[in-house]
Amino acid sequence: MSLDLPATLSGASGCRTAPVLKERGQREVFCGLTGIIWLHRKMQDAFFLVVGSRTCAHLLQAAAGVMIFAEPRFGTAILEEKDLAGLADANAELDREVARLLSRRPDIKQLFLVGSCPSEVIKLDLARAAERLSGLHAPHVRVYNYSGSGIETTFTQGEDACLAAMVPTLAGTTARELLVVGALPDVVEDQCLALLAALGIGPVRMLPARRSADLPAVGANTVFALVQPFLGDTHAALTRRGARHLAAPFPFGEQGTTAWLRAIATEFGISDDVFDRVTAAPRARALKAIAAQSVELQGKSVFFFPDSQLEIPLARFLARECGMTPIEVGTPYLHDALHGPDLDLLPSGPTISEGQDVEKQLDRQRAARPDLTICGLGLANPLEAQGFTTKWAIELVFTPVHFYEQAGDLAGLFSRPLRRKALLQAGAQA
Amino acid sequence: MKLTLWTYEGPPHVGAMRVATGMKGLHYVLHAPQGDTYADLLFTMIERRNHRPPVTYTTFQARDLGGDTANLFKDAARDAYARFQPEAMIVGASCTAELIQDDPGGLTEALGLPIPVIPLDLPSYQRKENFGADETFHQIVRHLAKPMPRTEAISCNILGATALGFRHRDDVAEVTRLLALMGISVNVAAPLNARPSDIARMGQAHFNVLLYPETGEGAARQLERTCGQPWTKIVPIGVGATRDFLHEVAAITGLSAAVDESALRLPWWSASVDSTYLTGKRVFIFGDATHAIAAARIAATEIGFTVVGMGCFNREFARPMRAAAKAHGVEALITDDYLEVEAEIERLQPELILGTQMERHIGKRLGIPCAVISSPVHVQDFPARYSPQMGFEGANVIFDTWIHPLVMGLEEHLLTMFREDFEFHDAAGASHHGAKAVARAEPVEAGVLHHRTPAEYLDKDEAAAVAVAVLGAPVWADAAERELKKIPFFVRGKAKRNTEKYAADRGVTEISVDTLYEAKAHYAR
Ligand code: SF4
Ligand code: SF4
Numbered sequence: 001m002s003l004d005l006p007a008t009l010s011g012a013s014g015c016r017t018a019p020v021l022k023e024r025g026q027r028e029v030f031c032g033l034t035g036i037i038w039l040h041r042k043m044q045d046a047f048f049l050v051v052g053s054r055t056c057a058h059l060l061q062a063a064a065g066v067m068i069f070a071e072p073r074f075g076t077a078i079l080e081e082k083d084l085a086g087l088a089d090a091n092a093e094l095d096r097e098v099a100r101l102l103s104r105r106p107d108i109k110q111l112f113l114v115g116s117c118p119s120e121v122i123k124l125d126l127a128r129a130a131e132r133l134s135g136l137h138a139p140h141v142r143v144y145n146y147s148g149s150g151i152e153t154t155f156t157q158g159e160d161a162c163l164a165a166m167v168p169t170l171a172g173t174t175a176r177e178l179l180v181v182g183a184l185p186d187v188v189e190d191q192c193l194a195l196l197a198a199l200g201i202g203p204v205r206m207l208p209a210r211r212s213a214d215l216p217a218v219g220a221n222t223v224f225a226l227v228q229p230f231l232g233d234t235h236a237a238l239t240r241r242g243a244r245h246l247a248a249p250f251p252f253g254e255q256g257t258t259a260w261l262r263a264i265a266t267e268f269g270i271s272d273d274v275f276d277r278v279t280a281a282p283r284a285r286a287l288k289a290i291a292a293q294s295v296e297l298q299g300k301s302v303f304f305f306p307d308s309q310l311e312i313p314l315a316r317f318l319a320r321e322c323g324m325t326p327i328e329v330g331t332p333y334l335h336d337a338l339h340g341p342d343l344d345l346l347p348s349g350p351t352i353s354e355g356q357d358v359e360k361q362l363d364r365q366r367a368a369r370p371d372l373t374i375c376g377l378g379l380a381n382p383l384e385a386q387g388f389t390t391k392w393a394i395e396l397v398f399t400p401v402h403f404y405e406q407a408g409d410l411a412g413l414f415s416r417p418l419r420r421k422a423l424l425q426a427g428a429q430a
Numbered sequence: 431m432k433l434t435l436w437t438y439e440g441p442p443h444v445g446a447m448r449v450a451t452g453m454k455g456l457h458y459v460l461h462a463p464q465g466d467t468y469a470d471l472l473f474t475m476i477e478r479r480n481h482r483p484p485v486t487y488t489t490f491q492a493r494d495l496g497g498d499t500a501n502l503f504k505d506a507a508r509d510a511y512a513r514f515q516p517e518a519m520i521v522g523a524s525c526t527a528e529l530i531q532d533d534p535g536g537l538t539e540a541l542g543l544p545i546p547v548i549p550l551d552l553p554s555y556q557r558k559e560n561f562g563a564d565e566t567f568h569q570i571v572r573h574l575a576k577p578m579p580r581t582e583a584i585s586c587n588i589l590g591a592t593a594l595g596f597r598h599r600d601d602v603a604e605v606t607r608l609l610a611l612m613g614i615s616v617n618v619a620a621p622l623n624a625r626p627s628d629i630a631r632m633g634q635a636h637f638n639v640l641l642y643p644e645t646g647e648g649a650a651r652q653l654e655r656t657c658g659q660p661w662t663k664i665v666p667i668g669v670g671a672t673r674d675f676l677h678e679v680a681a682i683t684g685l686s687a688a689v690d691e692s693a694l695r696l697p698w699w700s701a702s703v704d705s706t707y708l709t710g711k712r713v714f715i716f717g718d719a720t721h722a723i724a725a726a727r728i729a730a731t732e733i734g735f736t737v738v739g740m741g742c743f744n745r746e747f748a749r750p751m752r753a754a755a756k757a758h759g760v761e762a763l764i765t766d767d768y769l770e771v772e773a774e775i776e777r778l779q780p781e782l783i784l785g786t787q788m789e790r791h792i793g794k795r796l797g798i799p800c801a802v803i804s805s806p807v808h809v810q811d812f813p814a815r816y817s818p819q820m821g822f823e824g825a826n827v828i829f830d831t832w833i834h835p836l837v838m839g840l841e842e843h844l845l846t847m848f849r850e851d852f853e854f855h856d857a858a859g860a861s862h863h864g865a866k867a868v869a870r871a872e873p874v875e876a877g878v879l880h881h882r883t884p885a886e887y888l889d890k891d892e893a894a895a896v897a898v899a900v901l902g903a904p905v906w907a908d909a910a911e912r913e914l915k916k917i918p919f920f921v922r923g924k925a926k927r928n929t930e931k932y933a934a935d936r937g938v939t940e941i942s943v944d945t946l947y948e949a950k951a952h953y954a955r
Contacts, residue, residue, distance in 0.1 A: 026506070027489045031465020051431075053525035053554060058440040059468045068436055077431040081555045084529070093431040101433060117463045117526035120492070150465025151492040151526070359513060378470030378482065385480030 016343040018352050020334060025357025028378055029307060029332060030394075031150030033114065034063050035158025038398065040073045042183040043208050045109040048074040049101065050148070051094065051126060052116030063394075073108070075101070079118055090124055091132075098133055102141060109140065109212045112162060115147035142212065144169070154332040156230040156308045156397060159183060163207055166215070167237035170207075173217035178204045178264065179243065181235075182228035185400040186210070192227070192251075192403055195261060198278045201268045207234075218243050225264055227251060227402060229342070230309035232335045249341045250310075251402045252410060253317035254286035259341070282404035289408025290321055296418040297411065298323035303370035305379065306330035306356050307393040312339045314374075314396065316346040322411055326350035327368045330361065372418060389421050436768045436788055438743035438806060442552035443524045444469050445562025448645070449570070450520060451483040451593035455625040456570075457516035459507045461499070461527035461534050464489035476809050477594050486510040488527075500532045507538045511545070518574065518626035519543065520566060522550035546626070548573045558766075560644040560718070560744055563592050567621050568648030574626055577657050578633035584683050585615045587635045587653070589661070590646025591622035596721070596805040598622055600818035601641060605666065608821045609639070611689035612679060620649075633657040637682050641665065641820070643720055644744060667724035669696055669732055669825045694822035696829045700733055708734055708833070714780040715740040716763070716771055716789055717804025719747030721819070723754040725784050725803045728828060730758060739763060739778050741771070743786075768792070779924050782836060787811075797923060799835035904933035906941045913943045928953045 033056055036048040050056050057076035061068055077097050083090040094113075102108060111133070113126045130145035137143065146165035148158040163181065178201055180192060189206065196204050205216030207224075220242035226235065229250050239245065248263035249256045258279060265275050302324045304311040311331045318324040328351040331339070343352070353361070358379075365373060365383075373383055373390045380390040391414055401410040439445075443460060450458035451473050460466070467487050473479045488506045490499050507521060521534040535549025548569050552562050567590075588605060591598035599622070606616050617635035618628045632653060638661040640650045650661040660682055666675035673687070680687035699705065713735040715725050719742035729735040741763030742751045748764045755762035763774055772792045775783060783793045783800040787808050793800030802811055803819075818824040906914070917925050925946075932949035933941050 025489075026467075026487055027464040028467045028470070029464055030468055031463065033465065034468075049433075054434075054437060054439075054441040054558065055443075055466060055525045055554070057434045057437050058444065059465065061437060062468055062472060072435070075433050075435045078434050079431060079555060083431055084555060090431070097431050097433050117465070118529060121495070121526055121529045149492075150463035151490065151495070154464065359509070376471070377475050378467060379474075381474040381478060381480055382482045 013348045014344040015329075015346040015348055015350065015352055016336075016340055018343075018348060021351055021353040023353060023355045023357045023360065025355075026359065027154070027332075027356045028305070028358045028376055029356070030063065030155040030376075031059070031117070032148035032153025032155065032158025032161055033059060033116065033150075034155055035148060035162060036060065036074045036114065037064050037067065039159055039162055039183055039208065042186075042210065043110065043212075045107060045211050046073060046112060047101065047105060047108045047110070048112045048114055049098065050074070050076040050114045050116055051119045051124065052076055052079065052114075053118045054078055056116045056118075073105070079122075084122060087122070087124060090122075091129060094124075094129055095133065095136070098137075098143075102137060109142065111137075111141055111143045112165075113143065113145040114158075114162075115145065115149055117149040117151050120147060120149045120151060142169070154306075156228070156310070157233075157333070159228070160231045160233045163231065164233035164237045166207070167218065167234060167241060170215060170241070171217040172241075173219040174221055175203075175217070175219070176221040176223075177216070178202070178268070179207060179216055179218065179222050179224040179238070180204060181207045181224050181226050181238070182231055183208055184227055184402060188400045188402050188406060191405055195278065195282070195403070196264065199261070199265055199268075199270050199274060201264060201270065223267055225260065226338065227260075228310075229313055229335075229338050230333075232333070232338060235335075235338060245337065247337065247341055249316065249345055250313040252310075252313050253321045253407050254283055254290060254404060255320055255345070256313060256317055256342075257286070257403050257407070258283060259345075279404075286404040286407035290411045293408045293411035293415055294322035296415040296422070297372075299325070300371035300418065301325045301327050301368070302372045302374065302414075303327045303365050303368060304329045304331075305358075305361060305365075305373070305375040305393070306332040306353070307374075307376055308397050309333060309335075309339075310393075310396055311374070312346065312352075313342040315350065316342045317410065318414060319347050320345060321407075322414070324372075324414075327370050328353060328361075328364060330354075330356065332356070372414060374414075389417050391417050437558075438766050438768070438786065438788070439558035439560055440469070440472075441525055441554050442557045442559060442562025442565070443522060443554070444472070445559040445564070445645075446520065446522060446550055446552060446566040447473070447483055447485055448559070448563045448592040448594050449566040449621045450485060451479070452591065452595075452598075452622040453484075453620070453624055453626070455517040455627070456484060457510055457514050457519050458483075458485045459503070459510050459519060459521045459534070459538070460485055460487050460524055461503050461522070461532060462487045462489065462524035463526050464491060466524050466526075473593055476807075477812050478809070479593070483593075484514065484516070486514075490527075495530065499527075499530055500537055503532055503534060503537050504541060507534075507543070508541055511541075511543050516545065516626075518546040518548065518570070520548045520550055520570065522552055523554075525554035528554050546573055558744075561746065563645040564648045567592075567646060568652055570621070570626070570629055571632065571649040571652050572656075574629040575632045575653060575657065576630065578631065580636055581615075581617060581634050583615060584613065584685065585617040585635045586679075587617050587632050587638045587659075588619035589638050589640050589650050589653075590642035590644070591619060592642075592645050593622065594805070595622070595642065595645070596802075596807055596811065597817060597819045597824075598642070600816050601820040601824065603816075604818035604821035604823055605639060605641060608666070608672070608676070608689065609679070612676065612683075612685050612687070614679070614683065614685065633659075635659060637661065637679075639679070643747070644718055665720055665724055666820045667721065667824060668728040668828070669694065669822070670727060671724055672821055672825065691822060694825060696732060696822075696825040699826075699829050705733075705833075708836070711735050711782055711836070712738045712778070712780045713782045713784060714738055714775055714778055715803070716742065716783070716785040718742055718744050719751045721804035722784075723751060724819075726754060726758055728825075729784070729832075732825075733829070733832065735782070738780050739774055741765065741774075772796075779928075782832070784832065801832045801835055904930055904939055904941050904945075907943070910941045910943045910946050913946055925950065 126145040130143045134143040146161040209215050218241045222243035225246045246263045249259040251257040251260040315326040315329040330353045334354040380392045473483045488502045521538045538547045591602045640661045653659045664675040666672040676687040737758040743766040752762045768788045783789050784803045790800045817827050929949040
């Protein structure tokens, strides 16, 4: 299969026009609060203050695991009975808690008030609170607000809501700049910047930035590329600021990374010669690493439960670069402007489903008997106990998986469970 | 509003999930937003359950708010009944649904399902996980258990074990074994592994054994009222408590409390001379009240530690906790704020912490050994091997668990004696603590005491402290520094801190050998 061509142009047809199975029912997903866990690592002078209930605090604790013991820059202001009785009091309480927090942590420059289901339902106006607190603590601290509630956001959408909330406050510029949008582990971000620099593309800005002082500016000459497929609202907010989106497949695997870079290189008029010279070596490395890691994946079927919106680009990677056959690709949300380029490249065949009715989806999964099931932690062990092989999806969000140098690791994340199953079965028979 | 990072307990509906997940044939329909399904992974990951918790969430979203959520709940309840065919159902709301004020009980009743439906009222903004479990089990018992004729042979129910309970699985097995030694059979152990139909026949037992007051006391009182069953007040954790428990059971049943103790090893292990060094080791205890109170008794009377502080995070049990602490001559710390616990541990500088997962991390941060005695715990405390806390085998398990993190007696002695030895020096560390031992690099000339600069032998933190000392804190005289160096490394940090504080408090600017020993005398209690 040719490297950068859509499946439609290379013989097989893609999934962009495939009918989408839309389902409503019980969802087995995290809420957007979870995004705090990686966002606070990325934004080093930011604190994330959830205004919510004990449930929200407990969720963060369960999802953050051992990170909770490392004095993380997040916490939950737990609503109490008296806060529910009068919103005026709730605002006064919030101001007091924030003042106390900021005096304890003078290193904090950005404070995010993160809305939760309870704060949304009682209509606690955190946007107003953020404005008020921004005034009170200016210029040292800037206070933002977004919602990570389960009634409005699913898992990685928390990052989208956070970044989208920052966009209107970014400085304006008329400079022609490339903005790369989406939180990446530092090591991956550095690789991305090095590749773009080698291509001669710059200046390049990042959103989110590691520190508030490095926040990008945005304007009509800004073009932006997304590195994460769940940034629909951020995409809209940047478009409203006049910036233009460079549609591209997401940089997973050798093909995804190449196509992503190609879209940017084309925009900036980089010659094919330069492009090939810069990418040849890392592409070869990626291909070699994928080949080594994907032996167990060839010819196997895969079933995705919805989780992070990474499902479609990952299914594309597994289908095109690891020889797998996707049976169903579930995503919590499908966004044509974002997922379209990857859908073009995903060979037709799988059911594309949006939303979830978990019981029905489990019935389909059982009937399909996939070789590998990608799902959340609430489903993984129960499915393993039924004899299925699973890969828990959250790791795909927490682990460096983007761009060339991680392509082998990415394939490895999927092949390890199969390799392990084979090992244990061989051991049991010996 | 209260700023919180770590919570010892989850919200009350997680307590209800612990009851539902522990049981079989029961289904929980929970009115909750989509993200609340996170709680499933506590059971599938931390407890490694091989099935999904029997919980249907309505997972309502923002667009459902308004008239729709009540219907959503009804549909969810109807579908859950059709799919899972449970013997009984519990229904309730999580914190968010509590605010939208649908009435899960009334809504399900309107469906007219052919099974008992038990509504739960769990105030999320006031109460927590343990209350949720206790209240849920209480309501299940209240709805399903009826007075019945007693079994012919003497039998009892075992109350309080749930899913996600600290060692509940093995405690039930151990207590069942103990009771069998007395000739008592178990009628129903619940909620863990019981079915609603089992709950319905709880009335035929002669009495109840309450294993965990936190999660079973409401049910015990209910059964006492409706079925006239007495219940045990002593929790059999530790040798003494187990024997007292057996006597309590004997008093209830008229059977003999004399049972076979041949597998009980804690008393001899503790009496053997190898354990002498444990005498008076200062221990701080924190957890749920039941486990903390039991641990204090074992620590003080069965192992010979000194209890220097104790407390619990569950306010419901503040009263018995205060009384127990008083008996040990300390004041109870009742708090659910881990920062307060940390401050107390820092102040007391115990030699061992017995606590929850949180205290383990505090211990790690402060360099103090720790063993886990109570929920909340992580995956490693749901072990594959048999490891009860209760009964005689529980006592054996406890002895091993608590002693293990301490540097062993002989090792402590040798480390002190040969601390200047080139390959058995302080920095080599204790053999079983994971770090690689390194032989000291610099040659020591025979007969010449090798003097090193503070920076050479102090670790990074200590060197930083020395740097700070330059800026006004008390300064160590050379001789005092050499003397400090002779103190075993695992208590040296504490000695150093104490001495500096002692000096600072008295305006002493240069610490001499005398200051060091004066401070030592001052803090020796
Ligand atoms: S990894 Fe699991 S067991 Fe370890 S701290 Fe995190 S949640 Fe607990
Ligand atoms: S789903 Fe809502 S109530 Fe639950 S943890 Fe997330 S924000 Fe909090």
